[in-house]
Amino acid sequence: MKADISDAAAVSELFAVAEAAFGGIDVLVNNAGVMTLSTTADTDDATFDRQIAINLKGTFNILREAAKRLRDNGRIINFSSSVVALLQPTYGVYAATKAGVEAMTSIFAKELRGRNIIVNSVAPARPPYLCPYFAAKAAMDSLAVSYASELVRWGIETSIIVSGAFTKGTNHFAHSG
Structure with a gap:
């Protein structure tokens, strides 16, 4: 039901x-x-x-x-x-x-x-073997957002692009098929 x-x-x-x-x-x-x-x-x-x-x-x-x-x-x-x-x-x-x-x-x-x-x-969390990936991704995301917010002060709009990442939807893992 x-x-x-x-x-x-x-x-x-x-x-x-x-x-x-x-x-x-x-x-x-x-x-x-x-x-x-x-x-x-x-x-x-x-x-x-x-x-x-x-x-x-x-x-x-x-x-x-x-x-x-x-x-x-x-x-x-x-x-x-x-x-x-x-x-x-x-x-x-x-x-x-x-x-x-x-x-x-x-x-x-x-x-x-x-x-x-x-x-x-x-509280479901990330598998331990993926922690280094998520830590690195969080650091890169944080750095990108930080740079973007600094550039906005100068009137420069930014887009954050991650080259080589082929994903579907909101999934951060590459799909091979």
């Missing part, structure tokens, strides 16, 4: 259907989320509201219903993001919503004491 987790009634129905199908709920994996990147100044209200509604309010709706319906000795896994710690430009709203998920997860775990329900959040 699909459900809009930003809608409390839809979440309640989702839990009811799962209970009817499986006789109860023991494990909850809360991985719904959306990410739209833009600077704070360029983020419109609709984009802000959508990310808050799904990432933060949706997590709240799921946890509230789980508090009432998850069986004792259960498990809850909420998905956060490694961007919470990175604090990169254009990730402001998304990182804020995922920081909220982390805070709610910690508090919710304390609120469920006595029921032996384990509540965790996971």
Whole structure:
């Protein structure tokens, strides 16, 4: 069953259907989320509201219903993001919503004491073997943005071009086929 987790009634129905199908709920994996990147100044209200509604309010709706319906000795896994710690430009709203998920997860775990329900959040990150690539890329991106901002003061508009990078969409890995 699909459900809009930003809608409390839809979440309640989702839990009811799962209970009817499986006789109860023991494990909850809360991985719904959306990410739209833009600077704070360029983020419109609709984009802000959508990310808050799904990432933060949706997590709240799921946890509230789980508090009432998850069986004792259960498990809850909420998905956060490694961007919470990175604090990169254009990730402001998304990182804020995922920081909220982390805070709610910690508090919710304390609120469920006595029921032996384990509540965790996971923040998917980059594989360790790719860390040198991402560190180098971040350094190059930072340098390029720094140069660009310096040149703007002189009225020189810039474009950042990475030669030899053949990518599709927002993926930073070259595709060979």
